[in-house]
Amino acid sequence: MKPIVSILGTIAAIALFPHIAQASAYTTSNRSTSIHISELPGRSGSAIGTGYYSTSVGGREWGGNFQATSVTSSGGIRTYTGTFTDQRSGPGATQQCKGQLKLQRPVSNSGPARLRATWTITGGVNCPSAVGSILKLNLTEAVPVANSSGNFLASNANTIQSETAGNATWPLWVVTDPTRLNCRATAPSGTVVTTFPKGSTVDVGYLGLNSFITAGGASWLRVPSKNCFIRANSQYIKPKLMPF
Structure with missing residues (x-):
């Protein structure tokens, strides 16, 4: 063939x-x-x-x-x-x-x-x-894969439909932190707005390039519904599978 x-x-x-x-x-x-x-x-x-x-x-x-x-x-x-x-x-x-x-x-x-x-x-x-x-x-x-430092960035955590432009971030993330994950008003050391327990799902929506920021030498992911940021590293989160 x-x-x-x-x-x-x-x-x-x-x-x-x-x-x-x-x-x-x-x-x-x-x-x-x-x-x-x-x-x-x-x-x-x-x-x-x-x-x-x-x-x-x-x-x-x-x-x-x-x-x-x-x-x-x-x-x-x-x-x-x-x-x-x-x-x-x-x-x-x-x-x-x-x-x-x-x-x-x-x-x-x-x-x-x-x-x-x-x-x-x-x-x-x-x-x-x-x-x-x-x-x-x-x-x-096709799920996002962290870089060699374990960080998720706009360049590696977008959906496959938008991977060349980075204009749509993977929307659902599961907390892997062994205890709980803080979501801060500002990164890296702002006030803790809320916390997400281990195993919970964080919905960040389909944000674009501004979904990730670098602060304190680390990658952070914006959570629009809570108006705060979580650490975007494989030690703390992983993409949630979404197969139909």
């Missing part, structure tokens, strides 16, 4: 989801391919998966979207089955592919969620892959 470029896509497809909060993101280990999925209420009240995907392979980019027609759970695995369409961007003759897409993820997990994606080609316009070709990829939920 043909390489990934035959059926995956560009980040331009983000326009399908103007609100970052809608999508949960998964990526391959080298982040060359990402998949974004959300669950929206169906007509019958059940959740229906929909989303988009992107990649850059060999200097050529593809963008696509998919719509689940069925969502089932069995044996601890949630499966989305539906259709996809995609297209290569850039100059040259039109290249499009379409077919069936199946996404599978564990219903519960102790770490970042895993996603198994299977594309089956059924047609298209100048699609590089033959009808019947199948591509499978393993992806992992």
Whole structure:
């Protein structure tokens, strides 16, 4: 079968989801391919998966979207089955592919969620892959990773949808401090406005570049709802998993 470029896509497809909060993101280990999925209420009240995907392979980019027609759970695995369409961007003759897409993820997990994606080609316009070709990829939920000093910054704690611009911070954080985490009016030694106990979730919303500040040689994260700052270090917080 043909390489990934035959059926995956560009980040331009983000326009399908103007609100970052809608999508949960998964990526391959080298982040060359990402998949974004959300669950929206169906007509019958059940959740229906929909989303988009992107990649850059060999200097050529593809963008696509998919719509689940069925969502089932069995044996601890949630499966989305539906259709996809995609297209290569850039100059040259039109290249499009379409077919069936199946996404599978564990219903519960102790770490970042895993996603198994299977594309089956059924047609298209100048699609590089033959009808019947199948591509499978393993992806992992794309959560922020602290730097070598354990600090979370605007550059490494944004969402994958905005990682090049840093204009949307990861919204939910779990307190890992062994006792409690102080939230100060000003960093680094301002009045303690409130405290968050170990294991509690801190919601900072989807802030932009001003969500993080450096004070006293340390990184701090703004908590808008409390109008205070918490230490943004892996000793004190970790990103909360948000897989759909």
